[in-house]
Amino acid sequence: MNVARPDEVRKFNRASLLRILHVGGPATRAALATELGLNRSTIKMLVDGLAGDGVVEERVPRVPQGAGRPSLLVLPQAQAAVVLAVDVQVEHAGIALVGLGGQILGRNSWNLRGRQRDPDEVVTHVAESSAMLAQDLDLHPVAAGISVPGVVRRADGMVHDSTNLGWTDVPFGERMGTVLGVPVVVGNDAELGALAEYVRGVGRGASDAVFVSADVGVGGGIIAQGGLLRGSGGYLGEIGHMTVHPGGRPCHCGNDGCWETEVGELALRRALGLAESVPRGAIVAELRELQRDSDPVARLGGYVDWLILGLVNVVNILGPELVVLGDLFAILPEAVVQRVQQEVRTRSMVSRALGGVRIEKSSLGADLKLLGAAEAAFEDVLTSL
Amino acid sequence: MNVARPDEVRKFNRASLLRILHVGGPATRAALATELGLNRSTIKMLVDGLAGDGVVEERVPRVPQGAGRPSLLVLPQAQAAVVLAVDVQVEHAGIALVGLGGQILGRNSWNLRGRQRDPDEVVTHVAESSAMLAQDLDLHPVAAGISVPGVVRRADGMVHDSTNLGWTDVPFGERMGTVLGVPVVVGNDAELGALAEYVRGVGRGASDAVFVSADVGVGGGIIAQGGLLRGSGGYLGEIGHMTVHPGGRPCHCGNDGCWETEVGELALRRALGLAESVPRGAIVAELRELQRDSDPVARLGGYVDWLILGLVNVVNILGPELVVLGDLFAILPEAVVQRVQQEVRTRSMVSRALGGVRIEKSSLGADLKLLGAAEAAFEDVLTSL
Incomplete structure (x- = not known):
């Protein structure tokens, strides 16, 4: 709050509004105004801006709510921001493209055994598999979140120790970032599981x-x-x-x-x-x-x-x-x-x-870590949309 | 940052400046400007306001720093805000009056044995002892922080369980608040020890x-x-x-x-x-x-x-x-x-x-919990000075 320049306030409010839609799903302008503590004209300006950029859409709800003119619902547009989620497990790896709002838009998975567990092999397979998936769906992820079972340094995605994968001091985040060409966040699997349950599950x-x-x-x-x-x-x-x-x-x-x-x-x-x-x-x-x-x-x-x-x-x-x-x-x-x-x-x-x-x-079942990895990636994406 | 009205911004900045002086001790206006990321005219306005209210004083430093006109030091005035710190231990209780800046201005202590450990006895003794201390020093605490070894609910100072004191479900915060007539915060002793080390110790x-x-x-x-x-x-x-x-x-x-x-x-x-x-x-x-x-x-x-x-x-x-x-x-x-x-x-x-x-x-030695209790009390005091 120290230095609150108008453009920073607007950016902060835009990200806050987007987060509400991303986590909670479609909402009316009135609900957004209440939740954010902002007045209607500010909400209108923010929603108009986001709609103009194709990030949200306004639509008449299918089921009218009460009497009078139905209020428009603001809907996040899944394809407006897509992230790549990667779940590396000991015997299995999975990837998914996840859209704004948290929906899984497409996925792929494969077994990890023996040499396939080698970090370079995993990097290559993730890169190839995600490129194919992106092409098939005509979607272009802007960031990636990766779940790894091990001791991971969040700042740069260094996997210090994953005994069960047999990895020691692997600069996994750096390597994935190089081949994917987008910002990459690597997190410990349980940490990302917690994040998923907190954002979308029983937590x-x-x-x-x-x-x-x-x-x-x-x-x-x-x-x-x-x-x-x-x-x-x-x-x-x-x-x-x-x-x-x-x-x-x-x-x-x-x-x-x-x-x-x-x-x-x-x-x-x-x-x-x-x-x-x-x-x-x-x-x-x-x-x-x-x-x-x-x-x-x-x-x-x-x-x-x-x-x-x-x-x-x-x-x-x-x-x-x-x-x-x-x-x-x-x-x-x-x-x-x-x-x-x-x-x-x-x-x-x-x-x-x-x-x-x-x-x-x-x-959240088997998708838990994919969803957590996606949320880790969305953290920065939501503030820059 | 949502709603940043000018008076709220000023209040927030004033409390931030005060916290820097309270924790770090005297500082020049220039240092305050750097640390808070505010310009010099804003700092001048804040310091002038605080000086007018007797909360800080400006003084020429005794040891001149470098050539040229010495910059004025802004000093927190200990007696401008005094809190009562109480440290209830199993065999011993202590109180202190602590001034803005964290200095202990006066203290008293007594043994706790047998019936003296009864919550009502403790409440009475703390109240009498602190009233005498305040009178002797001509200081008037505006809030109190109390450390208790046990499971304590911070919100209302309910001591759920202190086996070592023999207390169960004692509304200690409420009772202390009633006799002291100032806002009271009760915390677990280890929690307040951590706070003291974090604010003033090795942490x-x-x-x-x-x-x-x-x-x-x-x-x-x-x-x-x-x-x-x-x-x-x-x-x-x-x-x-x-x-x-x-x-x-x-x-x-x-x-x-x-x-x-x-x-x-x-x-x-x-x-x-x-x-x-x-x-x-x-x-x-x-x-x-x-x-x-x-x-x-x-x-x-x-x-x-x-x-x-x-x-x-x-x-x-x-x-x-x-x-x-x-x-x-x-x-x-x-x-x-x-x-x-x-x-x-x-x-x-x-x-x-x-x-x-x-x-x-x-x-921080034997004063650890007194200092932690004082900091817990200062948290709200600093935002209202």
């Missing part, structure tokens, strides 16, 4: 939430006071490497009994009696089977105890109102999730103070 | 820092992206109730092996071979003695291991650039702190990514 409107997810690794993203924590130096924390079981199984990070070693994919396989060689789909099938078991909590044994212990810690340390369970955690049987909810609420003194923390499954 | 300028302290309990305060985390519903997290030792000693919170039970005052007494009945001063004396021991780390045994394990977790979860050790942690022998620094840097994968987290002792 919407929560000011303090923690997103925890189990894949091969276990990660977390933290929303505090309405913003995503970034950690210092752009390195997010690694919640999966909280020690929960001193003297437990050794972890690749050098410690033992990390939360990741107790509740990650391998631990879940052990709890289900599935060998490492069995494809991942078998875990999903087995968990679905377990849903019909008379006592799924007992079947998973210690796995559930470690899940509870780690979540009690997370809630005690951060005091969130909401914990979102992602990936493998999100497909655990309902009875397990209920036990976890009940135990964490009872055993965490911070939850007791809060009158009970909410614990919910992720609502 | 100055750190954008992501964690303050951990051991007293009877173990607590923490988190600075993330340049702000103090408040937790949801105003309840801060309770880092001391992170489980580090499943199956360890039972904790009053209902779990076992909490960090607090492994590294709090009682654990330190055990490690030092001091009975619970021995006064606290003996711990300090014993630690001073230990400083001369050939191997203090070995003498403290498992205590150091649990301290390291908890700190590795804190660093892995939050990714701070700095960890500040407070209270009993701050008087541990140098050799112990060095071992802790070295182990945490090596064993935390996030520290490795960051190129080494800084771990430092609190720099």
Whole structure:
């Protein structure tokens, strides 16, 4: 607010209005005026400007609202700003073109095995695949957001360590930026999952939430006071490497009994009696089977105890109102999730103070990280449209 | 920035200027202009206004800086805004009157034992003691900040649970506000310790820092992206109730092996071979003695291991650039702190990514929580002067 020049105020208001439409979907001018605390003539000027640039369109709503002249709806135009979203997982990579408003306009995916996991191979495949997709759809992404499971420096997309991909100190953001020719943001997968749930999922409107997810690794993203924590130096924390079981199984990070070693994919396989060689789909099938078991909590044994212990810690340390369970955690049987909810609420003194923390499954399914990667890319795009 | 009316801009700039003087001490107009990004005529108008109201004074510096006419220094006037700071500890309570600029202008303290720990007794004693102090110094506090070791809701100063004081659901902020007749802010002691270190101690300028302290309990305060985390519903997290030792000693919170039970005052007494009945001063004396021991780390045994394990977790979860050790942690022998620094840097994968987290002792000594309580009170005071 220090230096509020009129053109800066206008730019700020334009970006704020666009963000409302991008996140919340179509809205009337009156609703926009209320939400932004601006008067109608300012809203008109902003909407006219955006319409003139093809970023929004005004249309009579199909279902009239109440009596009198229907108010025009302001609609974001998906193709006015398209970003490339990339989700690099351990065994799989996916890309999508995502339009203003958050809609996935097209997508592609492929398996990552052996040499395909090499960073250069991933860069090449992402570049080729996205160029083809862009051509097919006649869309031109203006920025890219990329999700990677590992310790990532947001500032420049340096992947310091992704043990599960076998990457160490890979300047992934820089390389992707060079081949794509657009600004690139690289984020840790759990961080971007948290962002997606916060913007478009069960975390919407929560000011303090923690997103925890189990894949091969276990990660977390933290929303505090309405913003995503970034950690210092752009390195997010690694919640999966909280020690929960001193003297437990050794972890690749050098410690033992990390939360990741107790509740990650391998631990879940052990709890289900599935060998490492069995494809991942078998875990999903087995968990679905377990849903019909008379006592799924007992079947998973210690796995559930470690899940509870780690979540009690997370809630005690951060005091969130909401914990979102992602990936493998999100497909655990309902009875397990209920036990976890009940135990964490009872055993965490911070939850007791809060009158009970909410614990919910992720609502965005397999697209979670693509959507998070897209939102990371949109952050700068929305201020420059 | 949405609605930037000239009077609001002026008010915002006035508060910003005042905060610079309050935190950083006397400054020239030129330095203020640079720091605030405002032109000299605006600075002149703001300083003249504040000087007219007796909030600042302009003076020729005693030591001339360079050739030419010396530039005037703008000095905050301590007595222009005085707050009452209250530090309630388990065995002791202290109050201070703190002036604009952060100087302690006068203080008083007393022991808390048995019935004196009763909330009503504390309220009465604080009120009487501060009234006497204010009269003696002829100062009139305009707000109060209070530090309490427990789970505190910032919004209204409700102390949900302070096991160590024996308080449950005490509307302490409300009661103090009634007897003091000024706005009251109540905060958790570790949270206010973090605030003090951030504003006036080793945490100055750190954008992501964690303050951990051991007293009877173990607590923490988190600075993330340049702000103090408040937790949801105003309840801060309770880092001391992170489980580090499943199956360890039972904790009053209902779990076992909490960090607090492994590294709090009682654990330190055990490690030092001091009975619970021995006064606290003996711990300090014993630690001073230990400083001369050939191997203090070995003498403290498992205590150091649990301290390291908890700190590795804190660093892995939050990714701070700095960890500040407070209270009993701050008087541990140098050799112990060095071992802790070295182990945490090596064993935390996030520290490795960051190129080494800084771990430092609190720099503010026994006044830490008084200063933090004062800063909490000053937050609103500075915007209304």
